[in-house]
Amino acid sequence: MLTRRSLLKLGSMAAASAALPKPAHSLAPADYSIDIAPYTLELSPKHFIKTIAYNQQIPGPLLRFREGKQVTIDVTNHTENAEILHWHGLFLPPDIDGAMEEGTPMIPPGGKARYTYTPSPAGFRWYHTHTFAGTDLKKAQYTGQHGFLMIDPTDPGKNSAHYDQEFFLALHDWDGEMTGSADGSMNPSYRFATVNGRVLGFGDPLRVKPGPHVLLHILNSSPTEQHWIALAGHQFRVIALDGNPAPNPQLVPMLRLAPAERICAVVEMNNPGLWILGEVRKHIQTAGMGIVIEYADSTGKPAWQQPDTLIWNYDQFAATPPRPSEPGNIIDIPLVFASKFAGHGAPDHWTINGKSWPETSAPSLKRGQRYRLQFKNTSSDDHPVHLHRHSFELRSLPKNPNTRGLLKDVVLVEAKTEVHVEFTANNPGATLFHCHQQNHMDEGFMMLFHYA
Numbered sequence: 001m002l003t004r005r006s007l008l009k010l011g012s013m014a015a016a017s018a019a020l021p022k023p024a025h026s027l028a029p030a031d032y033s034i035d036i037a038p039y040t041l042e043l044s045p046k047h048f049i050k051t052i053a054y055n056q057q058i059p060g061p062l063l064r065f066r067e068g069k070q071v072t073i074d075v076t077n078h079t080e081n082a083e084i085l086h087w088h089g090l091f092l093p094p095d096i097d098g099a100m101e102e103g104t105p106m107i108p109p110g111g112k113a114r115y116t117y118t119p120s121p122a123g124f125r126w127y128h129t130h131t132f133a134g135t136d137l138k139k140a141q142y143t144g145q146h147g148f149l150m151i152d153p154t155d156p157g158k159n160s161a162h163y164d165q166e167f168f169l170a171l172h173d174w175d176g177e178m179t180g181s182a183d184g185s186m187n188p189s190y191r192f193a194t195v196n197g198r199v200l201g202f203g204d205p206l207r208v209k210p211g212p213h214v215l216l217h218i219l220n221s222s223p224t225e226q227h228w229i230a231l232a233g234h235q236f237r238v239i240a241l242d243g244n245p246a247p248n249p250q251l252v253p254m255l256r257l258a259p260a261e262r263i264c265a266v267v268e269m270n271n272p273g274l275w276i277l278g279e280v281r282k283h284i285q286t287a288g289m290g291i292v293i294e295y296a297d298s299t300g301k302p303a304w305q306q307p308d309t310l311i312w313n314y315d316q317f318a319a320t321p322p323r324p325s326e327p328g329n330i331i332d333i334p335l336v337f338a339s340k341f342a343g344h345g346a347p348d349h350w351t352i353n354g355k356s357w358p359e360t361s362a363p364s365l366k367r368g369q370r371y372r373l374q375f376k377n378t379s380s381d382d383h384p385v386h387l388h389r390h391s392f393e394l395r396s397l398p399k400n401p402n403t404r405g406l407l408k409d410v411v412l413v414e415a416k417t418e419v420h421v422e423f424t425a426n427n428p429g430a431t432l433f434h435c436h437q438q439n440h441m442d443e444g445f446m447m448l449f450h451y452a
């Protein structure tokens with residue numbers, strides 16, 4: 001049987017030749033270089049994590065590209081395991097998208113790969129590892145292999161947000177172990193939670209001035225956990241989801257980000273002092289997920305205001321008024337998510353339409369055809385599902401069956417709910433679909449679309 005583990009081995013063997021730079025490019029220097037290597041992360045002066053990082057920093061370096069302008073990036077693997085780098089949210093060919101299931105070569109230990117592509121679409125994207133971890137919570141997305149990627153529009157006028165300062169923030173969970181849940185299956189739990197690799201109270205604060213507008217680009221790079229974020233004394237004006245402009249920007253008291261989701265929000269700095277931007281749930285903020293916002297000339301202890309409830313929904317940012325589906329040739333693809341109990345002390349196995357990867361099957365896509373993916377989650381777990389190399393439009397949500405205008409590449413399908421999305425098959429090649437929770441993906445929650 002061809003499993004994800006065997007694919008990993010085959011990919012690392014093939015990569016020795018396939019991942020090497022092409023001779024035509026060998027003399028030209030790359031625009032950017034990324035080194036994958038062991039790294040010791042200082043969460044605080046008393047807590048250190050041995051992990052893997054990009055360029056000896058967590059998060060990895062911010063890569064800022066211009067839409068439509070070709071870039072070349074060299075990636076070198078200094079670890080003992082085969083690696084790969086996925087360019088999340090970009091419309092790329094499958095051989096460089098960064099998933100071995102699509103045919104991107106793995107980078108062997110000591111190996112090097114060169115990626116040359118034209119970045120698209122504009123917006124807040126990210127890059128990260130895309131390998132198998134299983135029960136080893138020191139591999140794959142459990143490590144520090146994640147970084148910000150911003151693609152600026154060709155026309156600067158398309159960026160309509162007014163702001164005076166800009167910050168990039170990554171949420172991540174660390175030092176995980178598999179623990180038993182109420183039904184006897186195993187799931188990861190974590191000792192530490194951070195913003196940009198530091199626990200609350202350590203690392204530099206975000207220093208701001210009264211009056212200006214601050215643009216926050218927030219990424220949830222956690223391997224498995226959703227996060228709810230608030231900024232005491234302030235509100236967020238959400239302007240983009242997963243890097244795509246929100247049709248209906250809204251002022252909200254908090255944000256929810258499932259694994260791999262990104263939110264861009266403008267905050268008006270109209271309440272001088274020292275404040276905490278952090279996880280709304282107390283036990284996770286206590287584990288470290290927070291950062292201090294420091295106004296100029298402010299002193300004292302940073303303040304936190306505990307919200308009473310968790311508030312979030314996608315609907316509020318959709319186009320208004322909602323409209324029913326327009327008549328047209330749209331092909332429905334039903335996808336039912338379910339779990340198989342694997343026994344006490346084992347992770348659940350996950351299925352799509354009754355099958356686990358690599359037995360999952362999908363209909364062939366026809367270029368130019370519009371498809372509606374009908375996600376039906378029969379399980380008791382939430383699933384942040386991701387479609388590679390495409391964006392999709394949210395079309396039906398549990399509280400709004402006529403959603404319109406929201407473009408994303410990850411959507412959280414909550415337990416016992418149904419969500420529909422639509423996309424146009426306009427990027428030929430193998431296209432991976434999976435849950436972005438590392439443990440769910442590792443236990444079979446993947447399928448591969450092919451174009452006819």
